[in-house]
């Protein structure tokens with residue numbers, strides 16, 4: 229098997245967000261296709277990572293959500309992908325997708341969620357960003373008060389909020405408190421620049437040229453097993 233590239237990761241995350249949108253929409257509308265669509269979504273998620281599995285009580289949502297519920301279903305779209313980073317993870321590679329909420333891009337663009345995946349492609353962790361600091365852990369130069377750890381560290385002044393909160397899967401991939409198990413990115417794909425200053429600062433700080441030249445760059449493929457030279461083969 230050829231080694232995975234960051235382009236493969238981009239293609240995986242885009243198809244994952246499509247599957248997520250289809251399953252979540254079916255769930256929110258009570259569609260009969262939900263079990264089938266969710267099976268496809270879950271096939272892209274590692275075992276032990278609990279994400280979007282539960283069937284929602286639509287009648288209850290409609291009753292309590294009213295118009296706001298209807299509007300949120302209407303506005304639902306596949307999560308825009310903003311950035312993908314590649315990291316060393318033991319002897320393997322791991323990839324992180326920074327994404328917006330599940331709606332079309334608006335004027336304000338910020339990191340909302342981060343999804344981590346390993347090649348042969350499974351999601352291994354899901355994190356959500358503190359809405360106040362966009363995952364940076366800082367607000368106007370000081371520790372973000374909205375994501376400070378609840379447990380005081382022994383005598384050590386806390387300089388930063390957590391920024392990112394683990395929702396499912398591996399817990400040591402991001403956040404500013406625990407020692408992360410991954411280091412600086414070894415490759416980066418920038419897709420959409422966030423407008424929120426803290427996110428934009430992170431985005432701009434990443435070196436695009438960190439992309440390794442040793443692996444051939446390929447366009448993301450839609451089909452699974454086709455050769456990359458389909459057009460030329462004609």
Ligand SMILES: [Zn+2]
Nearest residue numbers: 358361372375
């Ligand atoms: Zn925060």
